Amino acid sequence: MSATLSLRGVTKRFGGLVAVNAMDFDVMEHEVLGLIGPNGSGKSTTLNLISGALPVTSGAIALRGSPITQLPAQDIARRGIARTFQLVRLLPSMNVLENVMAGAVFGHRQRWGYEAEAVAQTMLEKVGLSGRGHMAVGQLTYIDTKRVELARVLAGEPRVVLLDEWLAGLNPTEMEVGVALIRALRDEGRTIILVEHVMDAIRSLCDRCVVMAAGAKIAEGTPADVLADPEVIRAYLGDDDA
Amino acid sequence: MRLTPTDWRNLALSGMALAFAACLPWLFGSYALSIGVTIAMYTVLATSWALFSGPTHYISLATAAFFGVGTYVTGIGIEHLPYWTLLPIAGVIGAVLAALVGLATLRLSGVYFVIFTLGLAEFIRQVITWAQNVSGTKGIYVLTSITEAHIYWQLLGLAALVYLLGWAIGRSRLGFALRIIGDDEQVARHSGIHTARAKILLFLVPGSVAAITGAILAPRYVYIEPSLAFAPMLSFQVVIMALLGGTGRLWGPLVGVIPFTFLWEGVSITVPNQTTLLLGLSFLVIVYLLPKGFVGLFGTIRRRMGSEGLV
Amino acid sequence: MDIIITGFLLGGTYALIAMGLNLQYGMARIMNLANGEMLVAGGFAAFWFWTAAQVSPLLTVFVVAPVAFAANWLIYLVFLRPLVKRARSRGQLEVDSILTTFGLSFVSVGLMLAVFGGDYFSYSYLSFPVHILGDSYGANRVAAFASAVVICGALWLWLDRSRPGLTIRAIAVSPDSARLVGIDVRKMAALAFALGGAVTATGGALISTFLTLDASTGVMFTLKALIIVIMGGVGDVRGTIVAALALGILETFVATVIDPGLTLAAAYLLFVVILLVRPQGLFGRRSA
Numbered sequence: 001m002s003a004t005l006s007l008r009g010v011t012k013r014f015g016g017l018v019a020v021n022a023m024d025f026d027v028m029e030h031e032v033l034g035l036i037g038p039n040g041s042g043k044s045t046t047l048n049l050i051s052g053a054l055p056v057t058s059g060a061i062a063l064r065g066s067p068i069t070q071l072p073a074q075d076i077a078r079r080g081i082a083r084t085f086q087l088v089r090l091l092p093s094m095n096v097l098e099n100v101m102a103g104a105v106f107g108h109r110q111r112w113g114y115e116a117e118a119v120a121q122t123m124l125e126k127v128g129l130s131g132r133g134h135m136a137v138g139q140l141t142y143i144d145t146k147r148v149e150l151a152r153v154l155a156g157e158p159r160v161v162l163l164d165e166w167l168a169g170l171n172p173t174e175m176e177v178g179v180a181l182i183r184a185l186r187d188e189g190r191t192i193i194l195v196e197h198v199m200d201a202i203r204s205l206c207d208r209c210v211v212m213a214a215g216a217k218i219a220e221g222t223p224a225d226v227l228a229d230p231e232v233i234r235a236y237l238g239d240d241d242a
Numbered sequence: 243m244r245l246t247p248t249d250w251r252n253l254a255l256s257g258m259a260l261a262f263a264a265c266l267p268w269l270f271g272s273y274a275l276s277i278g279v280t281i282a283m284y285t286v287l288a289t290s291w292a293l294f295s296g297p298t299h300y301i302s303l304a305t306a307a308f309f310g311v312g313t314y315v316t317g318i319g320i321e322h323l324p325y326w327t328l329l330p331i332a333g334v335i336g337a338v339l340a341a342l343v344g345l346a347t348l349r350l351s352g353v354y355f356v357i358f359t360l361g362l363a364e365f366i367r368q369v370i371t372w373a374q375n376v377s378g379t380k381g382i383y384v385l386t387s388i389t390e391a392h393i394y395w396q397l398l399g400l401a402a403l404v405y406l407l408g409w410a411i412g413r414s415r416l417g418f419a420l421r422i423i424g425d426d427e428q429v430a431r432h433s434g435i436h437t438a439r440a441k442i443l444l445f446l447v448p449g450s451v452a453a454i455t456g457a458i459l460a461p462r463y464v465y466i467e468p469s470l471a472f473a474p475m476l477s478f479q480v481v482i483m484a485l486l487g488g489t490g491r492l493w494g495p496l497v498g499v500i501p502f503t504f505l506w507e508g509v510s511i512t513v514p515n516q517t518t519l520l521l522g523l524s525f526l527v528i529v530y531l532l533p534k535g536f537v538g539l540f541g542t543i544r545r546r547m548g549s550e551g552l553v
Numbered sequence: 554m555d556i557i558i559t560g561f562l563l564g565g566t567y568a569l570i571a572m573g574l575n576l577q578y579g580m581a582r583i584m585n586l587a588n589g590e591m592l593v594a595g596g597f598a599a600f601w602f603w604t605a606a607q608v609s610p611l612l613t614v615f616v617v618a619p620v621a622f623a624a625n626w627l628i629y630l631v632f633l634r635p636l637v638k639r640a641r642s643r644g645q646l647e648v649d650s651i652l653t654t655f656g657l658s659f660v661s662v663g664l665m666l667a668v669f670g671g672d673y674f675s676y677s678y679l680s681f682p683v684h685i686l687g688d689s690y691g692a693n694r695v696a697a698f699a700s701a702v703v704i705c706g707a708l709w710l711w712l713d714r715s716r717p718g719l720t721i722r723a724i725a726v727s728p729d730s731a732r733l734v735g736i737d738v739r740k741m742a743a744l745a746f747a748l749g750g751a752v753t754a755t756g757g758a759l760i761s762t763f764l765t766l767d768a769s770t771g772v773m774f775t776l777k778a779l780i781i782v783i784m785g786g787v788g789d790v791r792g793t794i795v796a797a798l799a800l801g802i803l804e805t806f807v808a809t810v811i812d813p814g815l816t817l818a819a820a821y822l823l824f825v826v827i828l829l830v831r832p833q834g835l836f837g838r839r840s841a
Binding site: 299301346347350351352353354356357358360361362364365368369371372375474478485515516518519520521522523524525526528529530533 | 578584586632635636644645647648649651652653655656657658659660661662663664666667769772776779780783811812814815817818821822824825828829832
């Protein structure tokens with residue numbers, strides 16, 4: 001089976017700083033891949049490279065075999081890669097339903113009118129916000145803003161979903177809800193890349209993990225394997241504790 | 243999407259308002275008609291300006307440039323072509339010019355756009371003045387049988403077109419895309435919207451409308467010269483009227499155009515040298531007192547009355 | 554040769570004016586479209602002192618600069634700080650400050666028209682020729698250029714070497730990190746804005762010795778200064794100087810070879826070319 005998304009030698013330089021160094025990995029269809037590593041290891045930058053938020057310095061990214069490396073963000077979104085943002089970004093002048101419709105109208109599968117509205121309603125139900133479409137985004141609780149953003153991403157029916165620390169900042173109760181939500185997406189057979197710090201969530205959600213440190217991949221495998229890897233432990237805790 | 247009963251009601255009301263406005267030349271005297279022309283002209287310009295600048299937050303000062311190009315289309319073309327062909331020609335030239343400006347600047351930050359558009363009218367004015375000096379001609383006479391009332395009706399027709407277009411855009415995918423861009427451009431891009439393309443497309447509207455307006459008004463001036471056709475004041479007046487009314491609603495600019503036209507007329511007659519001061523103060527009033535224009539003010543008042551009603 | 558030297562002399566004064574705007578836009582983050590009016594006000598002051606008391610414009614500068622500094626400080630506190638406070642994003646602040654400074658620009662033109670009238674004003678100061686490399690140039694142009702060089706140099710040294718200068722540059726590069734290392738960004742932004750205004754007014758006093766000004770010419774200078782700042786790169790002192798000299802030479806070339814009425818058109822074309830080719834400025838690095 002060929003990979004849905006593949007990265008080969010993907011590198012990003014900011015001036016003299018190499019933020020992402022020759023990353024190679026594949027994501028298979030229906031797979032949940034965890035992209036983990038200490039702060040500043042280049043996880044979010046990698047996500048920004050995949051989604052086209054930043055231009056790639058060198059290397060190649062392909063979606064189902066066709067190259068998307070040099071495409072602008074909007075074309076990557078249309079090809080079917082949708083993302084959430086590390087700090088939630090909603091559209092403040094629109095209500096919840098319209099926020100989600102934004103994804104349905106312009107995403108991978110483009111719809112319009114009643115059809116787009118129906119898709120948006122379905123997505124709101126899926127994330128647990130049915131009946132709240134008319135609310136202003138300013139009235140929402142923190143986890144609900146995250147839900148709206150997730151619904152917007154799903155509404156375009158993307159081939160790959162990128163979640164940038166989607167669970168960060170949630171309290172323990174919300175965390176359970178959040179993990180259950182992502183597990184439901186996983187059970188639907190979605191292809192997901194997860195940048196995450198919450199280890200419990202990584203263990204229970206990911207099929208496979210890629211570990212980054214200082215911009216490079218240092219390990220790859222099942223969550224249990226990589227989290228037991230001495231090099232990974234050293235990257236997280238520093239040399240003294242290993 | 244189908245039209246709701248509210249849509250039909252609004253359409254009918256707008257049609258009636260238009261029909262009433264069209265009767266003005268028969269009902270009132272020539273002074274009222276000349277004010278009517280001014281109001282119709284600024285309504286067209288400010289509404290089309292707001293269609294673009296409202297959602298994108300780009301402040302265009304190119305109105306005078308497009309307008310001036312339009313007057314020159316009539317001024318030069320009237321000798322060679324039938325009058326009815328000139329308006330569409332002006333529209334096309336305005337749109338092409340707008341597309342060029344858009345391609346050059348709309349990918350960059352708003353400040354570049356302001357400077358670019360501010361300089362555009364001055365640039366074209368200097369080039370035309372120079373070309374006239376070189377060729378030895380001065381201004382152009384536009385002698386036609388077109389009366390003030392004809393100009394007024396043409397402007398009303400154009401206003402109706404602009405409103406219809408604005409309404410259609412508001413219901414279209416383009417309109418929805420622009421609202422998203424206005425809220426958060428990064429989200430827009432990552433949702434699959436070609437932000438630059440959408441902005442350039444929309445900028446064609448004020449560009450071609452202002453050029454057509456200039457073409458319609460050229461016969462009123464009789465004698466056209468660059469400093470008149472490209473007067474930079476026009477761009478600023480349009481910005482003020484649109485923002486004073488509010489860009490959040492299609493009818494917003496109209497609410498700004500009517501009072502400001504009377505204010506401007508009053509000041510021009512009583513203290514003719516202080517129009518610049520008026521312009522400056524208007525900008526400050528908009529920023530500090532009416533950031534969302536009259537439309538926003540109505541909204542706040544209605545909300546306040548509503549919440550008091552609940553208590 | 555004649556063109557290059559005349560252009561160079563003009564460009565020196567332009568550099569000073571643009572440096573003022575660059576301090577305001579690059580460091581204080583306010584696009585001040587009333588910048589040209591500050592220039593005209595400086596010119597008016599020089600004119601007034603000269604006609605009333607024969608005070609040399611080169612001395613007037615020492616009055617103009619502190620007064621303009623205070624005036625701009627006040628403008629920043631009264632009009633601009635509230636906008637900085639209420640702005641939710643950089644874009645909103647940009648729109649608000651553009652509208653506000655346009656408003657201030659028109660208000661000051663209106664006031665100057667009311668006080669001084671709409672006449673052109675010029676006076677003759679140091680209007681004897683000076684010989685450089687076989688050609689002669691107005692002594693006032695040379696004096697203005699020399700003063701501009703001295704002031705630009707002092708400013709550059711101050712920005713490059715002194716502690717407040719370093720602080721201001723830190724804000725230009727990254728206001729958020731500057732805040733983290735304990736810099737009072739709000740105070741320094743006001744300082745940079747006031748300083749920028751003082752520099753531009755000084756430039757106005759100098760330029761009035763050899764150019765004719767009137768109450769409504771400010772916007773032309775604003776436009777030119779903006780073009781220089783964007784061409785040179787926002788917040789870049791070296792770029793500003795090079796761009797100002799380039800613009801001075803281009804304008805002089807167009808005015809002598811083609812038509813004096815086309816100088817602004819030429820500046821504008823240059824701006825368009827820069828926008829299309831190097832929108833990040835002459836020496837700017839392309840940002841990600």
